Amino acid sequence: MQRTLNDIRAQAIALRLIEPNENPPKSHIIQRLREHFRGATDLPFYQKLKLADLNDLSANEQAHVWKSDQYVAEPKENGLRCRAYLKNGRLRFSSVTLSTRTFNYTEIACLGHLAIDLLEGSILEGELVSDTDVLDTGKTVTKNRLQAAVALTSMAPDAANQIQKEQASHLRFRAFDVLFHAGRSLMNQPLFTRRGILEGVRGNEFFSAVKQVTGDKEKFFSDFVRCGGEGVVLKCRYSTYVTEGRPRDCWIKVKSSISIDAFVSGVFSSRKQRAAGLEFSVTRNGIPFMIARVASLPDEFRRQIENGHSPLGRVAELGGMCFSPKSGRIMHAKILRWREGMDSKDFD
Numbered sequence: 001m002q003r004t005l006n007d008i009r010a011q012a013i014a015l016r017l018i019e020p021n022e023n024p025p026k027s028h029i030i031q032r033l034r035e036h037f038r039g040a041t042d043l044p045f046y047q048k049l050k051l052a053d054l055n056d057l058s059a060n061e062q063a064h065v066w067k068s069d070q071y072v073a074e075p076k077e078n079g080l081r082c083r084a085y086l087k088n089g090r091l092r093f094s095s096v097t098l099s100t101r102t103f104n105y106t107e108i109a110c111l112g113h114l115a116i117d118l119l120e121g122s123i124l125e126g127e128l129v130s131d132t133d134v135l136d137t138g139k140t141v142t143k144n145r146l147q148a149a150v151a152l153t154s155m156a157p158d159a160a161n162q163i164q165k166e167q168a169s170h171l172r173f174r175a176f177d178v179l180f181h182a183g184r185s186l187m188n189q190p191l192f193t194r195r196g197i198l199e200g201v202r203g204n205e206f207f208s209a210v211k212q213v214t215g216d217k218e219k220f221f222s223d224f225v226r227c228g229g230e231g232v233v234l235k236c237r238y239s240t241y242v243t244e245g246r247p248r249d250c251w252i253k254v255k256s257s258i259s260i261d262a263f264v265s266g267v268f269s270s271r272k273q274r275a276a277g278l279e280f281s282v283t284r285n286g287i288p289f290m291i292a293r294v295a296s297l298p299d300e301f302r303r304q305i306e307n308g309h310s311p312l313g314r315v316a317e318l319g320g321m322c323f324s325p326k327s328g329r330i331m332h333a334k335i336l337r338w339r340e341g342m343d344s345k346d347f348d
Helices: 005-014 025-038 059-067 145-154 156-167 192-198 217-226 301-306
Strands: 071-076 080-087 090-098 106-107 123-130 170-179 207-209 229-236 251-255 258-268 275-283 289-294 314-320 334-343
Touching: 005 025, 071 217, 071 251, 080 145, 080 170, 090 251, 123 145, 145 156, 145 170, 170 192, 217 229, 258 289, 258 334, 289 314
Parallel strands: 170 207
Antiparallel strands: 071 229, 080 090, 080 123, 090 106, 123 170, 229 251, 258 275, 258 314, 275 289, 314 334
């Protein structure tokens, strides 16, 4: 279980790694703890690049990134982001975020079937994508490719390798960037330079570089989503690998999306919070049917619920990726806005 910011901040203060009146970002605190406990590690520390959202851009800006030949489109598959690197002659894979318990990147050890011809000190970034949505781990049956990738990388390596072999469903590495080449950082180089080096990397049938489209990017997005893809990432060919903030002119995610009005039908809790999130429903043939669970609530709103202000019956416009074909719920649901003046009676 991931520790909270307050947990790791208290530990850093106790070790005198930060002052009590300091308030550095979480990633900086973890880095200081990492250096304190582990010293030199296999991978250099750097934050993963964060994606801007197309919806955060103005209409003119959106039109520009779709039409400009300065931007390319890459498919965004429903996979698990990770890094591949060569260390002491051994190909290794790791997570892209530091653990708040070990203060290191978690190694992914169930990828013995993958082969990539890398130079020592090279680091690729990409996604692990499952061959299939449905995977039976013996404890659960996954419903999509991301769940399958997470399930396999969370298991003991021998068990994960056996499942991949028996069910003929392997994890594949789709590389979309090269951050270090032969020990030299390329993060300050433009994307087209890094892409040129990436296209020279070779591997077996479980490795590939993601496709880049420079032509009709909107059509490519529509076709990809129609075939079940998650969306695309629009990337400026001249952008560097920026790890601070979410630059609006760097990498921009575009996902298939839906929106729908629904009313709050319940509040769910967790071990740490009495108001961990909200359940939303619509009525079908006069019967309430839950279509979403939303956990990302503002702290103040969460406190109001815990202090007795019930949100039940309030109506909100929800956004999300799509409806799950199995559960009927919205995937990646979030609250777009509250519909003041409406309540659950409007759904009768």
